[in-house]
Amino acid sequence: MFQRKYTGLIDSLMYSRQADFAAILKNPKKFEVQIIYTQINRDSLNRPTLKSYYYEVDKNRYFYPASMVKLPAALLALEKINGLKAKGIDKFTTMRTDSARAPQTTVRKDTTAQGGNPSVAHYIKKMFLVSDNDAFNRLYEFIGQAYFNEHLWEKGYKDALIIQRIHGKFDLETNRYTNPVRFVEGKKTLHRQAELHNKKQYSYPIQNPRKGKAHIDKQGKKVNQPFDFSDHNYISLQDLHDMLKAVVFPEVLPASKRFNLKPDDYQWLRTCMSAYPRESTEPAYPKKPDSFRKYLWLGNGKQPAPSAIRIFNKVGQSYGFMIDCAYIVDFEKKIEFMLSAV
Known part of the structure; x- marks a missing residue:
């Protein structure tokens, strides 16, 4: 003992x-x-x-945030789209992603969306329902690397650095370039955003982001040294926890840490964050259990969640790290709390 x-x-x-x-x-x-x-x-x-x-x-102990970066991506994408309101654009407006250079790719249709039209709202839905990586990449491209980081820092989320898409053939340099984007209504283009290039070099917020004892390099060979995460994303657990507060309890945060969202934006976020895959029809995920992406409360069980309980959360899992930031409510027993862990 x-x-x-x-x-x-x-x-x-x-x-x-x-x-x-x-x-x-x-x-x-x-x-x-x-x-x-x-x-x-x-x-x-x-x-x-x-x-x-x-x-x-x-905050100085590094962990790879993996899909947790989708939480600030949703918040910043909604904030940026609200800045285009005067052009008749909102989160449901069709968004076309173009390509300006390799390895960028285009998006014209989304077969999982109603009418086959991709949009900020639908990307957010897929990010929270099943942690869709391409959905994050498309919002990263709309937001732009400089906007992503500097707007987080301006709001007081200082312990964050988002410098890469999730997966794909991009490296540190090509991740600085983000695709051209158009918002359209039928055949009419409402807004065109050119390719963005972040020329700024950001210093990494962690002094020694090396983890593990060995790793497999890009050539598939084992290297008996810790893996260097200095070209990977970073967010502290505290910043992630506060971003969740910004969705669920914005009124408890200083105005400077809140995001410029409309009431229906908050409702959309909370609905997408708390939904179980079986509750979605567009896209449909009939085979995924309620526990899918609900680590802290449901673990890896296959049973349906109790009807009185809702879990508003985002998770991440990669490189041996597992993270979950959750607001959990039992409406019958009137118990509520927030729990974030890595």
């Missing part, structure tokens, strides 16, 4: 369930677990008060 070391609420709860958490508690440096739990209390007028608790949270 190992000695208990109490540092806060979360680890005291873990110590009370040692059979489940013994490995992590014995060797926290090996597993590099970080947890943020936010307790939510409401007053007589239903106004929320949030109090957060932390376990091993460290």
Whole structure:
């Protein structure tokens, strides 16, 4: 039996369930677990008060965010599309992606969308329902690399650097270039955005983003050295947790950390984040269980989620890292809380 070391609420709860958490508690440096739990209390007028608790949270400890980058992508894409309102454009307007150079590719149709027309709204839906990677890449291209990062930093999300698409044949340099984009209504072009090129060189926010003992290089050979993530995306768990707050509880954040969204944007985000794949018809995912992309509450079980529970979340999983940022509500028992972990 190992000695208990109490540092806060979360680890005291873990110590009370040692059979489940013994490995992590014995060797926290090996597993590099970080947890943020936010307790939510409401007053007589239903106004929320949030109090957060932390376990091993460290913005300087690198983890690859994987699909977690889709959360800020959704927020920034909606904010940018709202800036085009005067041109008659909204999140449902058809969006055509063009190509200006290799390895960029075009998008004319989306067979999973109503009418076959791609849009910001539909890309967001696919990102949250099944973590669609191409949907993220298309929003990354619409947002642009410079806008993506500098708008996050301006809002106070300083511990973030988004410099790559997810998968594809792009490298650090070609990820600086983002495709031309058009918004159309029938045969009429409402807005045309030229290819964007981010000429700025950003310093990496983590001093030594190397992980592991060995890795497989691009030629398929084993290299007995840690993998260098310095040309990969980065977001701290705290920033991700706060971005989730910006969706669910924007009123508790300073105005500077909120996004310029309309009421129906918040509703769209919350609907897409909390939906189970079986509830979608466009696109349809009849074979995916409720637990798909709902790690913290449902794990890898195949049973349907309880009808009273909704999970508003985003997950990421790659390179041995697993992340989930969730707002979980039991409407019957009137219990709600936020939980983010890597």
